[in-house]
Amino acid sequence: MSDTTPAAYDDLLDRVGRITNVSNAAGLLSWDQQVMMPDEGTPARSRQLSALSAVEHDLLVDDELGHLLDELEAADLTADERAVVREVRREQERAVRVPTDLVERVSAASSEALTAWREATDADDFETFAPHLRELIDLKRRYAEHIAPDRDPYAVLFEEYEPCLSLEHAESVLTTLREAVVPLVDDIRGADANLATDTFDGTFPSDQQESLMRDVLDDLGYRWERGRLDVAPHPFSTGTTYDARITTRYDEADPVGALLSTVHEFGHATYTLGLPDEAYGTPLGEARDLSIHESQSRLWENHVGRSRAFWERFLPRVVEAFPGVGDPSVREAYEAVNAVDPTNLIRVEADELTYHLHIVLRFEIERDLIRGDLDVAEVPAVWNDKMDSYLGVRPETDAKGCLQDIHWSHGNFGYFPTYSLGSVIAAQLFDAADRDLDGLDDAIRAGEFTSLHDWLTDRIHRHGKRFETNELVARATGDDVSADAFVDYATEKYGTLYGL
Amino acid sequence: MSDTTPAAYDDLLDRVGRITNVSNAAGLLSWDQQVMMPDEGTPARSRQLSALSAVEHDLLVDDELGHLLDELEAADLTADERAVVREVRREQERAVRVPTDLVERVSAASSEALTAWREATDADDFETFAPHLRELIDLKRRYAEHIAPDRDPYAVLFEEYEPCLSLEHAESVLTTLREAVVPLVDDIRGADANLATDTFDGTFPSDQQESLMRDVLDDLGYRWERGRLDVAPHPFSTGTTYDARITTRYDEADPVGALLSTVHEFGHATYTLGLPDEAYGTPLGEARDLSIHESQSRLWENHVGRSRAFWERFLPRVVEAFPGVGDPSVREAYEAVNAVDPTNLIRVEADELTYHLHIVLRFEIERDLIRGDLDVAEVPAVWNDKMDSYLGVRPETDAKGCLQDIHWSHGNFGYFPTYSLGSVIAAQLFDAADRDLDGLDDAIRAGEFTSLHDWLTDRIHRHGKRFETNELVARATGDDVSADAFVDYATEKYGTLYGL
Known part of the structure; x- marks a missing residue:
């Protein structure tokens, strides 16, 4: 804090800390x-979580907080202090503008939609889910209208997940991605390469998978004194800089699934652990939203965990843990974890490349739904047409088509794009780290991850929410957020793999 | 709710629920x-817990809550509604009367006192702890003065832990206990019985102890679908009627310690689980304070877990889990878990009988400290004199004397008596259950605990805070809270064991 920091700033930090x-x-x-x-x-x-959420909301809409922000926006502050005020104002403004009863209606509607979605998925019956989806779209449009009545409602909703990168910018990234990935997948489909997709066929007991995971996390530099590894049905990572936990799940038929998923969650956790202790409880101690968070998980999953260097180091461990896999070559392991499967219908099972087409499809559909350019009844047909057009396959059921993801039943419209944004930023960051650090590939091969950790902490983690998304990426890499690095990376990687 | 329930009552429930x-x-x-x-x-x-505690305090001192209580105290309510209002008022009044900065000073002082207590205990140096104890006593006296300036401050502090049984009543129970237990221990010291205290000597791996605990908890009827068993350095139980968890610890030299401690915590958890689901979030869904809570844990620990019938059932399981114990008789097991050791200096290691003298001693000292009748500097000498007088032993160090318990360093004065109150109420309840239920002993021997569960749920658990402590006990047993049942039970039990 500067000498001239007004007392109101301390009050603000107290409130924000709480x-x-x-x-x-x-x-x-x-x-x-x-x-x-x-x-x-x-x-x-459920009631405990509702109570905490109501408490948080009440603290955020407290008039006194608004007055403090008014005063501080007019005050002479340091850059860091201004960043804190900017971030708190953004949260506060949204909370103030949306009426509590609308928030509660969204919550109640998504609770019912979730049940309907489960039934609809089990019965492969979109009609069961459709009225709930329609209601949620209606409620979320009204939600967006309260926040900014004159703006594109989808852009407003997108900001729930990525508040400081414009939708125009995000959309241009997704368009570039689609335009590059569709023909690349097409080329792969036409290639006559025969990748070793059966390298890890077999049965892999969960206990041994877990001990391998702990070994890998040790190597990657997970700080166990500030973390844990547990099992959850849907892997996630959560916590604070003092305590950032990872969850994973074990499929006894697929050791690579748990491995890459654990490395992915490690990427999230290591971002959280890199946030500065001394800023705990303020926006400078918090992660910069979903696309940057996802860039960290995908950097570790894709650029480290799917790299040949990583498999040079880890394949012997996998073989030691699971002698049943025989004696595959590094090339065979690398092919198995990087094979592209354009026939796959399911986003969460998609390879690194086709994944983006699953995202682009969802983005286009949810954007049009929210804008009123697409009716809910049309979703199954549009979904299937887009699958055909982007990936050359048509789902035979809605359960394996437009019903497969939980997001819309939670009322989350605008979330999907952050996955692909995370990937493209990951590619940008890995490129930049590779330029800045001598022999990054060799370091990965040697299990020496300190320089990469330090680089990421210096460029990304330690800043918390100091910079907005594009500025953060630009300072770290020299470039605005863009799909170019990913497209170059993918073109080179899959070109080599598939002999294109 | 009755037809005439005022709208203010719904508002109250909303606030109390939060x-x-x-x-x-x-x-x-x-x-x-x-x-x-x-x-x-x-x-x-720590900061998360402080924030929640501050939020809770702010909700409790909110003027609007006070107004609702004023209105409802004058309204025509059902008995249950009146009970709810009474309980909320008690909490609210304390919160309103004690200034926030005093609460924060107690919290800061006890945080420092805790560190000093750890050092003092390690170094066996009471002087290190003395100034902190003095400060905490001073702060807690002021705390009591804010609540009720004209009352005995110790009585006021006692109400933090046992708000609805008068200190006079509690004190008469403790006096009866002391007057009965001191001569009984004296008789035991003089008896020439030679109990089989070495029945469970040996080494007992933690894993096998844990699986035995799970087996015992199954048998006792722990509802795993609403609970968990984990390890903690200091065993405790916590939760709600939907989720009441047990912790325990394993000493590889002592399987009986974990067993009785687990059964004790099971007693706490089963009380919590017996609270009515439909009253969750209101005082009618919450446990009636510490002495009733402790009565449940001690009923299960002492009247079930230390009974001969229990060991008739469980000894074969213990032998199966740990063949190394050989082939002890039920009598030998029963003696081992019930032997009295007047030479033991440590409360948490005390047997069921001498335990109360450890409590009476602490009660008398803390009462006199708070009332200003005893100076902190005199504590070690008074402690040792009382040990000598009640138990016939003198601690050679303060670490094994007046420094052994953590409670005072937390600023908890008035807590200790609830342990003995719990024991005497447990004896009363078990007596009453034994009268009401045919063949309770046989049921325990057969591992049939349903009738005891049902009786306890009916008489105690389902009422939550509906009745004040003495009324709850009187309705369940026909008698006011009293040491008589415990004294009869102990006289008979130890008379038989020691041939008195």
């Missing part, structure tokens, strides 16, 4: 619910 | 801290 701590408490409750809670604990846990 | 849920969230954070949290998580966790 809000953040209540929110972090909710994060822990949610972790516990997914990892530790006994089966019948839900009714109490 | 307060309870925030408090339960803090309970989960605290469980996690002791069971799951990585080593370096403390700084964030």
Whole structure:
């Protein structure tokens, strides 16, 4: 703080600290619910989470907080202080503008939609879900209208997940991606390469997978004194710079799934752990939203965990843990973890490349739904047509088509693009790190990850929310957020793999 | 709710629900801290817990809550509604009367006192702890003065832990206990019985102890779908009626320690699980304070877990789990878990009988400290004199004397008596259950605990805070809270064991 920092700034930090701590408490409750809670604990846990969410909301809409922000926006502050005020104002403004009863209606509607979505998916019956989807779209449009009545409602909703990169910018990235990936996948489909996709066929007991995961996390430099590894049905990472936990799951038929998923969650956790201790409880101690978070997980998953150098180091460990895999070559392992499967229909099972087409499709559909350019009834047909057009396959059921993801039943419209944005930023960051650090590939091969950790901490983690997304990326890499690095990387990688 | 229930009552329930849920969230954070949290998580966790505690306090002192209570105290309510209002008022009044800065000073002082206490205990140096104890006594006296300036400050502090049984009543129970137990221990010291205290000598791996605990908890009827068993350095139980968790610890030299401690915590958890689901979030869904809670843990630990019938059932399991114990008789097992050791200096290691003298001693000292009748400097000498007078032993060090317990360094004065109150109420309840239920002893021997569960749920658990402590006990047993049942039970039990 500067000498001239007004007293109001301390008041602001007190209030923000409380809000953040209540929110972090909710994060822990949610972790516990997914990892530790006994089966019948839900009714109490739901009410505890609602209470914390209501408390957080009340603290955020408190008039006094608004007055402090008014005063501080007119004050002479340091750049860091201005960043704190900017970030708190953004949160506060949204909270103030959306009426509580609308928030509650969204919450109630998504709770019902979730049940309907589960039934619809089990029965492969889109009609069961359609009215709920329609209601959620209607509610979220009204939600967006409260925040900014004159703006594109989808752009407003997108900001829930990526508040400081414009939708125009994001859309141009996604368009570039689509235009590059569709023909690349087409070329791959036409190639006569025969990749070793059966390298890791077999049965892999969960206990041994877990011990391999712990070994890999040791090597990557996970700080166990500030973390844990547990099992959850849907892997995630959560926590604070003092305590950032990873979850994973084990499929006994697929050791690579758990490995890459664990490395992915490690990337999230290591970002959280790289946030500065001393800024805990303020925006400077918090992660810069979803696309940057996803850039960290995907950098570790794709640029480290799917690299040939990584497999040179880790293949012997996998073979040692699972002698049943025989004696595959590094090339065979590398092919198995990087093979492209354009016939796959499911986003969460997609390879690194086709993944983006699954995202672009969802983005285009949800954008048009929210803008009113597409009716809910048309979703299955449009979904299938786009699958055909982008990937050359048509789902035979809606369960394997437009019903496969949970996001819309949560009322989350605008979330999907952040996955692809994360990937393209990961490619930019890895490129830049590779330029800055001598022999990054050799370091990965040697299991020496300190220089990469340090680089990421210096360029990304330690800043928290100091910079907005594009500025953060530009300072780290020299370039604006763009798909170019990913396209170059993918063209080279898959060109080599498939002999294109 | 009756037809005439005023709208203010719904408002009250909303507010109380939020307060309870925030408090339960803090309970989960605290469980996690002791069971799951990585080593370096403390700084964030402390701030999260402070934030929740501040939120809870702010909700409790909100003027609007006071107005609702004023209105409802004058309204025509059902008995249950009146009970709810009474309980909320008690909490609210304390919160309103004690200034926030005093609460924060107690919290800061006890945080420092805790560190000093650890040093003092390690170095066996009471002087290191004395100034902190003095400060905490001073602060807690002021605390009591804010609540009720004209009353005995110790009586006021006692109400933090046992708010609805008068100190006079409690004191007469403790006096009866002392007057009965001192001569009984004296008789035991003089008896020439030679109990089989070495029945469970040996080494007992933690893994096998844990699997035995799970087996025992199954048999006792622990509802795993609403619970968990984990390890913690200091065993405890916590949670809600939907999710009541047990912790324990394993000493590889002592399988009986973990067994009785687990059964004790099971007793706490089963009380929590017996609270009515439909009253969750209101005082009618919450446990009636510490002495009733302790009565449940001690009923299961002492009247079930230390009974001969229990060992008739469980000894074969113990022998199966640990063949190294050989082939002891039920009598030998029963003697081993019930032997009295008047030479033991440590409360938490005390047998069921001498335990109460450890409590009476602490009660008398803390009462006199708070009343200003005893100076901190005199504590070691008074402690040792009382040990000599009640138990016939003198600690050679303060570490094994007046420094052994953590309670005072937390600023908890008035807590100790609830342990003995719990024991005497347990004896009363078990007596009453034994009268009401045919063949309770046979049921325990057969591992049939349903009738006891049902009786306890009907008489105690389902009422939550509906009745005040003495009324609850009187309705369940026909008698006011009293040491008589315990004294009869102990006289008979130890008379038989020691041939008195």
